[in-house]
Amino acid sequence: MQADPLTMTFAALADPTRRAILARLATGEATVTELAEPFEISGPAISRHLKVLAHAGLISRGRDAQWRPCRLEVDRLQGVDQWLQHYRQLWDGRFDQMDDYLRALQKGRTNDGPGN
Amino acid sequence: MTDPATDRHDARQRALTITRVFEAPRALVYQMWTEPHHMKRWWGPRGYTTLSAQVDMRLGGFWRVHSRKYDGTEVAEQGVFRQIVEAERLVFTHAWEEDDGSPGHETLVTVTFASDGDKTIMVFHQAEFLTIETRDGHLQGWGESFDMLKEYLGNA
Numbered sequence: 574m575q576a577d578p579l580t581m582t583f584a585a586l587a588d589p590t591r592r593a594i595l596a597r598l599a600t601g602e603a604t605v606t607e608l609a610e611p612f613e614i615s616g617p618a619i620s621r622h623l624k625v626l627a628h629a630g631l632i633s634r635g636r637d638a639q640w641r642p643c644r645l646e647v648d649r650l651q652g653v654d655q656w657l658q659h660y661r662q663l664w665d666g667r668f669d670q671m672d673d674y675l676r677a678l679q680k681g682r683t684n685d686g687p688g689n
Numbered sequence: 690m691t692d693p694a695t696d697r698h699d700a701r702q703r704a705l706t707i708t709r710v711f712e713a714p715r716a717l718v719y720q721m722w723t724e725p726h727h728m729k730r731w732w733g734p735r736g737y738t739t740l741s742a743q744v745d746m747r748l749g750g751f752w753r754v755h756s757r758k759y760d761g762t763e764v765a766e767q768g769v770f771r772q773i774v775e776a777e778r779l780v781f782t783h784a785w786e787e788d789d790g791s792p793g794h795e796t797l798v799t800v801t802f803a804s805d806g807d808k809t810i811m812v813f814h815q816a817e818f819l820t821i822e823t824r825d826g827h828l829q830g831w832g833e834s835f836d837m838l839k840e841y842l843g844n845a
Contacts, residue, residue, distance in 0.1 A: 580794040657705050660815055666734030668709045668813070671721055674730045675713040 582649055585629035590614070591622050598632060598645040608643060704816035711809045715802045718809040719776040722800060728754065748773060752781065767792055777802055783815065 585591055594608055609619040623643060626632045630649040635642040711718050721727050725742040733739040736759040744752045753767040765786040772780035779800045784792035799814040 583794060660705050661707065663734060664705070664707055664813060664815070667731055668707065668811075670734060671718075671731035672709070672711060674727075675711050675717065675721070678717075679713060 581629040582631065582653060585625050585631055586653075588622070588625075591626055594619075594622060594626065594643075595631060595645060598643055602635070602642040602644045604640050604642050704814060707813045709811045709813070710805070711811060712807065713809055714807070715804045715809045716776050718811055719779075719802050722779055732756070746770070746773065765790075768795070768798075771797070772799075 586595075590612060593611070597603060597608060597611070605616070605619060605623065608623070609616055612619065623632065623634075626643075627634060631646055632643050633646050635644070721731060723744060723746050725744050728742040728744070729739040732742065732754050733756045737756045739754060739756050740763070741755045742753070744750070748770060750770045751767065752770065753765060755763065755765045757763050766783060767786060768782035768784060770779070770781045772778060779798075781798055782795050783798045784795045787793050796815050801812045803810045803812075
């Protein structure tokens with residue numbers, strides 16, 4: 574089963590090395606070698622992290638076969654903000670209902686009775 | 690009764706915090722989350738009908754709420770309790786069910802309850818942490834990276 578984009582985004586973000594890579598890319602494009610420099614991990618390990626980030630749509634790789642520089646893809650990160658906005662509206666609506674219900678409950682006049 | 694001053698959309702930690710003040714005693718507000726017959730009365734926001742609510746109120750216990758949307762489609766949310774402190778604090782996982790009934794992307798919800806005279810201050814927090822075990826690591830690692838990303842994105 575293909576995970577939804579948001580799950581893949583969050584899974585990709587759930588790793589300090591990958592977040593550091595994104596932070597580095599926020600300052601501009603970089604090659605795999607440049608990205609690997611600050612980390613004490615192997616080239617293949619960096620490549621695996623980049624693969625996860627690319628799969629989640631958080632970065633893209635250039636077409637130049639020699640360098641294939643990585644760059645940050647901003648759209649997917651903005652999807653994270655939309656996710657938060659969606660939940661804010663949902664819970665705000667629920668808590669409005671909770672407020673109404675609590676008032677009614679304490680006045681002892683719920684329209685369709687408890688235990689419904 | 691939203692209080693904009695205390696409502697916060699914390700983009701830096703990729704988490705949502707909502708603070709609400711209810712004119713009700715703390716024990717009752719807590720029960721809103723723990724008693725299915727209460728949950729059914731507020732969980733579905735307008736446009737939703739709550740079909741069922743089940744709560745196994747113990748550590749690791751399962752909860753599930755099944756609702757029908759105004760357009761007839763049915764949705765369900767589920768999770769397990771990670772921390773239970775009577776009338777003070779609830780921590781549980783939250784996920785929308787996929788079509789096959791399996792839980793989708795999991796988030797962690799923390800709700801705290803504090804008395805303020807006759808009122809109750811409820812603080813709701815939801816974050817994308819996949820497991821409670823990784824929560825602290827996330828909080829430590831999040832800030833710096835996202836400060837840089839925010840600069841890059843050019844918005845606060």
